[in-house]
Amino acid sequence: MIRIAIVGTGWIGGIHADRLKRCAGAELAYVFDIRKEAAQAFAAQHGGVVADTVEEACAKADAVIIASSTGSHEAVALACVEAGKPFLVEKPVAQDQAAAIRVRDAALAARIPSMVGFNRRFHPGYSEIRSAIADGRIGNVESLRFTVKTATPPTAEFLKTSGGLFGEFGIHFFDLACWLTDDVPVEVFAMGSILTDESYRAVGQIDTAAAIVRMSRGALFQLDIGWRSTYGHDERLEVFGSKGVFRAGGDVITMPLSGVRTPEEAARRLPDWFERFEATYLIELDGFVSLVNGGSAIGASLQDGLVAQVMADAAARSVATNRPVAFDVATRGHEAGDTA
Numbered sequence: 001m002i003r004i005a006i007v008g009t010g011w012i013g014g015i016h017a018d019r020l021k022r023c024a025g026a027e028l029a030y031v032f033d034i035r036k037e038a039a040q041a042f043a044a045q046h047g048g049v050v051a052d053t054v055e056e057a058c059a060k061a062d063a064v065i066i067a068s069s070t071g072s073h074e075a076v077a078l079a080c081v082e083a084g085k086p087f088l089v090e091k092p093v094a095q096d097q098a099a100a101i102r103v104r105d106a107a108l109a110a111r112i113p114s115m116v117g118f119n120r121r122f123h124p125g126y127s128e129i130r131s132a133i134a135d136g137r138i139g140n141v142e143s144l145r146f147t148v149k150t151a152t153p154p155t156a157e158f159l160k161t162s163g164g165l166f167g168e169f170g171i172h173f174f175d176l177a178c179w180l181t182d183d184v185p186v187e188v189f190a191m192g193s194i195l196t197d198e199s200y201r202a203v204g205q206i207d208t209a210a211a212i213v214r215m216s217r218g219a220l221f222q223l224d225i226g227w228r229s230t231y232g233h234d235e236r237l238e239v240f241g242s243k244g245v246f247r248a249g250g251d252v253i254t255m256p257l258s259g260v261r262t263p264e265e266a267a268r269r270l271p272d273w274f275e276r277f278e279a280t281y282l283i284e285l286d287g288f289v290s291l292v293n294g295g296s297a298i299g300a301s302l303q304d305g306l307v308a309q310v311m312a313d314a315a316a317r318s319v320a321t322n323r324p325v326a327f328d329v330a331t332r333g334h335e336a337g338d339t340a
């Protein structure tokens with residue numbers, strides 16, 4: 001039985017703890033949070049022993065799930081490397097690309113198995129699109145268009161220690177664009193606005209953005225993203241290829257929704273993001289346990305996480321400078337898994 005430590009006992013830590021109860025071959029053994037009372041409440045609810053330090057949690061556990069705030073990922077991941085323990089780090093790998101490089105290089109040098117929590121890769125819809133592209137069913141990919149609007153925006157407080165709109169939310173789609181097309185990005189141009197929540201301004205955050213990324217084989221990937229949807233979680237993808245188009249999202253809204261006010265509108269409301277992606281976390285966890293047991297890596301590697309982070313950082317820089325940004329970090333390399 002693999003004894004897991006969960007570091008970070010907030011929202012996603014609870015999701016992983018719930019999944020661990022249903023995961024054969026692993027159990028929650030230790031928990032750590034900088035807020036000790038939160039860790040104690042978490043242990044009372046989910047089990048596990050509260051560790052006094054992150055080092056203690058890493059030393060005692062067989063493997064670690066890093067579910068703490070984004071700004072702490074680097075330090076916790078390096079503690080795992082120091083202790084020689086495999087880890088699953090929630091996305092994004094770290095707060096910026098320089099930190100993500102340090103994490104990747106340390107884990108590679110110490111040959112520590114690791115995985116990044118890009119859970120959307122485990123959704124059957126996205127897997128199907130990846131297969132359709134790989135099989136050549138839609139021909140050469142010429143463009144991809146993601147529309148993603150969330151009904152559950154973060155608070156300005158959360159965003160203070162986060163990667164922002166691109167680093168927290170957009171990063172899922174930066175990763176998917178690369179994974180679905182088996183390609184790497186070369187350049188991005190993005191614009192952003194503050195339209196949904198004025199409190200974001202004080203913490204230097206945007207809430208609405210559009211980004212265009214040129215991939216290395218020429219395909220253009222467009223991302224229309226925002227922290228507001230009044231009609232439920234909207235997540236749609238169209239992939240245009242030389243032989244046809246693939247559309248995903250499934251939730252066709254034929255009338256404009258001005259917010260869910262009437263029962264008719266409520267009935268048409270799109271499901272929340274968690275409802276759509278809930279099943280992916282258990283598949284991800286099973287993959288991680290298999291990796292800890294010596295199985296081959298599935299899901300996103302630290303290199304994949306770094307590439308998505310490079311895209312997110314560059315998109316934010318493009319918004320700030322109002323210019324296209326070419327990537328200053330190689331996006332190829334270490335593609336076959338971080339311990340290779």
Ligand SMILES: NC(=O)c1ccc[n+]([C@@H]2O[C@H](COP(=O)([O-])OP(=O)(O)OC[C@H]3O[C@@H](n4cnc5c(N)ncnc54)[C@H](O)[C@@H]3O)[C@@H](O)[C@H]2O)c1
Binds near residue numbers: 158
């Ligand atoms: N894959 C997904 O679908 C998904 C969804 C939500 C969040 N996330 C990611 O998970 C992480 C946490 O998000 P959340 O929504 O659970 O946030 P949260 O604010 O609910 O929880 C974060 C927890 O981390 C703790 N923490 C902060 N610094 C710490 C440190 N140095 N050591 C130990 N604990 C520390 C905080 O006290 C808090 O309890 C973020 O990186 C976020 O991007 C991923």
